Amino acid sequence: MSPAKGLGIRDGEKAVELPGRPDAGLYFIGHIHTPWKERKDCPKNARESEAVCVVEVDGRCGDGLKDVETCSHLMLLYWMDKSPRDLVLQVPGHYGVQHGTFALRSPARPNPVAVSVVKLLRVEDVKLSVVGLDCLDGTPLIDIKPYFASTDSVPDAVVGWHKRRDEAADS
Amino acid sequence: MSPAKGLGIRDGEKAVELPGRPDAGLYFIGHIHTPWKERKDCPKNARESEAVCVVEVDGRCGDGLKDVETCSHLMLLYWMDKSPRDLVLQVPGHYGVQHGTFALRSPARPNPVAVSVVKLLRVEDVKLSVVGLDCLDGTPLIDIKPYFASTDSVPDAVVGWHKRRDEAADS
Numbered sequence: 424m425s426p427a428k429g430l431g432i433r434d435g436e437k438a439v440e441l442p443g444r445p446d447a448g449l450y451f452i453g454h455i456h457t458p459w460k461e462r463k464d465c466p467k468n469a470r471e472s473e474a475v476c477v478v479e480v481d482g483r484c485g486d487g488l489k490d491v492e493t494c495s496h497l498m499l500l501y502w503m504d505k506s507p508r509d510l511v512l513q514v515p516g517h518y519g520v521q522h523g524t525f526a527l528r529s530p531a532r533p534n535p536v537a538v539s540v541v542k543l544l545r546v547e548d549v550k551l552s553v554v555g556l557d558c559l560d561g562t563p564l565i566d567i568k569p570y571f572a573s574t575d576s577v578p579d580a581v582v583g584w585h586k587r588r589d590e591a592a593d594s
Numbered sequence: 595m596s597p598a599k600g601l602g603i604r605d606g607e608k609a610v611e612l613p614g615r616p617d618a619g620l621y622f623i624g625h626i627h628t629p630w631k632e633r634k635d636c637p638k639n640a641r642e643s644e645a646v647c648v649v650e651v652d653g654r655c656g657d658g659l660k661d662v663e664t665c666s667h668l669m670l671l672y673w674m675d676k677s678p679r680d681l682v683l684q685v686p687g688h689y690g691v692q693h694g695t696f697a698l699r700s701p702a703r704p705n706p707v708a709v710s711v712v713k714l715l716r717v718e719d720v721k722l723s724v725v726g727l728d729c730l731d732g733t734p735l736i737d738i739k740p741y742f743a744s745t746d747s748v749p750d751a752v753v754g755w756h757k758r759r760d761e762a763a764d765s
Contacts, residue, residue, distance in 0.1 A: 439654050445619025446734065447673055449705050450612065470745050480696075483610050484704060487682040489694030493754025500707055502618055511658040523660030525651075525738040533655060534620050534736045536671055538709055540746055555745075563617065565705045567696035572751045574641050574726075575711055580743045583664025 435521040437512040441533070453480040453549070453564040455501055460560050462505070467517065469539055469557040476541075478551040478564060485549045491567065492546040498575070499539050500566035501558060503530035518588070526584060540570055606692040608683040612704070624651040624720070624735040626672060631731050633676070638688065640710055640728040647712075649722040649735060656720045662738065663717040669746070670710050671737035672729060674701035689759070697755060711741055 432438060456477040459465045466472040478499065480488060491497070510531045514521050524532050541555035551567075570576075603609060627648040630636045637643040649670065651659060662668070681702045685692050695703050712726035722738075741747075 446622040448616025449618045451617040487695035490697035496751040524658035526661035580667040
């Protein structure tokens with residue numbers, strides 16, 4: 424966790440004081456191997472990339488993978504600890520407009536837990552080959568969940584601020 | 595975090611040793627108000643319930659909600675700390691069959707971070723009224739993310755072990 428205050432905060436951004444100590448603890452359960460060694464190399468949108476990434480689960484948690492191979496898609500939760508955790512208003516470089524942290528998928532957030540929906544290609548021992556990630560090589564893994572279309576899929580969901588931006592770009 | 599070892603572990607379940615200390619820390623950023631005070635009262639499936647729940651964000655994080663009201667749906671991340679964290683194989687009571695923890699959405703997992711996709715009804719100050727939750731009243735909130743259909747929605751995703759179970763029940 425690195426606080427943004429004072430260092431490199433953009434015009435229109437706002438940081439708040441973080442609590443003195445955490446309320447709960449996470450265990451890393453593995454790591455994610457991707458082709459991207461630096462932030463600038465990562466795809467802007469995970470669906471842009473067909474790169475096969477490998478999720479490696481720690482041996483002690485290996486039994487937890489039983490039946491995962493029957494899932495076509497998974498939700499992966501991972502830890503993006505390279506970003507400030509105290510920003511509540513942000514001006515993402517590629518948008519140039521101020522938004523609240525909770526209206527963004529930016530890694531800069533109080534709890535940098537990313538959620539990515541990935542396509543599962545295969546499981547070999549404790550290694551899962553997947554498509555649909557955009558994170559840095561070596562990113563710590565927090566959780567693997569089966570993706571249930573019945574509760575997780577909402578094809579007609581809309582992010583209004585983003586849609587308006589796309590429409591303005593099209594006109 | 596409560597370890598399952600020795601207490602109430604079912605036949606077919608397996609617990610492993612947890613690390614001595616956590617690798618990362620979470621800050622609770624608010625709480626979720628639901629109608630359910632005990633686990634037995636919670637709906638089995640969030641889509642079963644039309645109950646309106648209220649997500650209350652801590653005041654210090656309130657600015658982070660800017661533009662969230664333009665989202666039709668959100669991903670909520672919350673902390674389910676009432677379950678054991680050391681189970682890698684589980685036999686859920688309502689299924690009665692052994693599965694790996696990472697093939698289940700059970701709250702019992704190394705990092706009990708739940709992800710729910712909810713429909714946003716309205717935002718009033720730091721309170722969000724949503725539909726689509728099944729968690730206990732008072733559950734700690736970890737994160738709010740905009741739901742992007744382009745990356746988060748996979749209508750044809752399949753959980754094979756669950757599908758086979760449904761098909762067996764239908765025949």
